[in-house]
């Protein structure tokens with residue numbers, strides 16, 4: 247049995263951040279609370295030896311020090327890490343002259359857990375000087391594909407995944423939901439009583455993998471559609487929710503225009519739904535939706551797709567595709583099937599034709615990889631990491 251008591255290596259993220267730091271004077275590493283940002287930043291910093299300085303804006307002392315950042319930061323050499331940068335959004339404009347120095351005495355690694363705040367302010371103030379890297383939960387590749395069931399049940403937060411027992415993992419997630427999410431979300435984004443936020447989570451969990459229906463949510467909370475949409479988008483900004491926008495193909499048929507919603511980390515989904523073991527999960531009506539969300543997250547990751555490159559697609563007649571990933575001329579389809587023996591459906595054939603997919607992968611829980619129809623391939627969940635590189639342009643690709 248594999249033991250996860252130690253650190254799980256994250257070489258792809260480490261390599262990506264290091265590469266970005268060589269090309270840009272500043273890199274923002276963004277991700278959910280507790281996903282491992284500080285740990286990764288410390289590893290990046292080791293390369294700089296003694297020439298790395300870390301500021302943590304969670305600490306009042308560092309917050310005060312950097313209230314007037316220029317005098318402190320101007321004299322530093324090597325790497326400067328500023329953790330919890332969302333606590334001091336005003337820091338971006340004063341960084342700008344520091345990034346324009348030649349030769350550059352120091353590069354900056356900024357860590358944040360509230361995406362719109364950091365990315366909007368960062369890209370406005372530091373355009374062309376800053377690169378962004380998203381840190382997801384642990385991936386299938388990082389934990390090793392034989393552990394996929396554990397990753398599905400517990401999700402990808404390192405503390406949840408590595409906990410010694412299912413009970414400890416679940417307790418960690420319950421505490422996470424209570425403390426981090428509620429506190430952060432209420433502090434920074436939403437003005438709503440914690441009990442309301444908990445109820446919103448529960449409703450989201452029951453809608454996981456379905457189309458967002460603002461009027462149902464608004465009715466349930468006795469508020470406006472604009473308000474529930476703002477709640478949803480705030481959770482998206484905290485990397486807690488994925489909103490999969492609808493794709494509109496240029497075909498005569500009508501197509502569904504509402505987005506689909508997922509709780510991004512399936513471990514959190516299971517905590518909200520009070521699912522403690524795989525056996526319990528398999529008995530729940532949400533098992534298919536849970537697997538679908540797991541596949542969506544990990545397929546996006548394996549393909550190296552940005553959030554804006556992922557869509558869902560559906561027609562009112564019932565044809566649908568769980569995930570469509572579009573980059574340039576490449577169109578990749580992903581279907582999740584919570585079974586060991588997937589079969590081709592009419593819906594897959596329609597999606598293949600109407601969307602002009604380059605390839606459709608049907609991700610399943612069995613062991614066999616096989617061609618189901620020309621262009622449609624069954625792929626075991628354990629082989630999901632092999633999708634890496636599939637979004638790259640193909641030679642002789644179709645141009646439209």
Ligand SMILES: Nc1ncnc2c1ncn2[C@@H]1O[C@H](COP(=O)(O)OP(=O)(O)OP(=O)(O)O)[C@@H](O)[C@H]1O
Nearest residue numbers: 252253254278279280281282283284285359404405
């Ligand atoms: N690769 C890893 N393998 C095992 N455990 C990890 C790994 N990365 C992080 N952890 C553990 O997960 C917890 C959270 O990590 P870390 O503090 O780096 O996250 P963070 O994203 O900075 O969180 P926050 O947003 O709350 O500051 C820590 O207990 C850390 O030891």
Ligand SMILES: [Mg+2]
Nearest residue numbers: 283284285329
């Ligand atoms: Mg941190």
